[in-house]
Amino acid sequence: MSKTLKEIYEYDLIEDDGIDYTVDEWFNTIMEKTKDQLSVADVSRMLRQRICSRIAIKRAIEMLSDDPFIGEMFEGQLMFNLYKGKEKYLKLFYTQMGPVLEKAGLMAKCHQFGSDEEKEEYLSVISKFAQKIKEETT
Numbered sequence: 001m002s003k004t005l006k007e008i009y010e011y012d013l014i015e016d017d018g019i020d021y022t023v024d025e026w027f028n029t030i031m032e033k034t035k036d037q038l039s040v041a042d043v044s045r046m047l048r049q050r051i052c053s054r055i056a057i058k059r060a061i062e063m064l065s066d067d068p069f070i071g072e073m074f075e076g077q078l079m080f081n082l083y084k085g086k087e088k089y090l091k092l093f094y095t096q097m098g099p100v101l102e103k104a105g106l107m108a109k110c111h112q113f114g115s116d117e118e119k120e121e122y123l124s125v126i127s128k129f130a131q132k133i134k135e136e137t138t
Contacts, residue, residue, distance in 0.1 A: 002034035007050055027051070037060055041072040047081040053089040057082065061096050068104035069111060069122075076122040079104065083129045094133045100129050 030042050030052075038046075038059050046056035060082045063070050071077025082090070105126050113119040 002036060004032055004034055005055060006031040008052075008055070027030045039069050040078055044078055044081045047078075047085045050086050053086040054092070057089055057093050058083055060085075061093060061100060064100050064104065066106055068100065075113065075118065076125065077120070079129075080125050083125050083132075091136060094137055097129070097133060101126050101133075105130075 026045065030038065030046065035043070035055050035058070038055075040063060043056050043063065046052055047060065049087050060078055064078060064082070068079065069075045071079075105123070108119065108123055108126065111119070113122065
């Protein structure tokens, strides 16, 4: 049985102080989830907020392996959020990212994007990501 993020990180939930904080509610919700229960929206937000980065990065790689264009609000959003992730932890997963980026690049060439600009932006992120990995691993 998988552990929840709360159990893995030994976090306490944020107590309700009577004020409506959407971020607090979201944090408490993800803390009760296992890694496999995290949605693309959860992972994207975790990467942006830099919360539980190791698990967010690992889950993002799994999701991108299945669908390199996955995103909450636009195609490729998860790839973009991962590229902007916490470098300290991202480095730990560079070897796993290589095949994901290669697959994404090949699939992007024949993928139907909403516009040429979206396609260029996506290919640019993949290229920058691959270059960053290459520089760090050579």
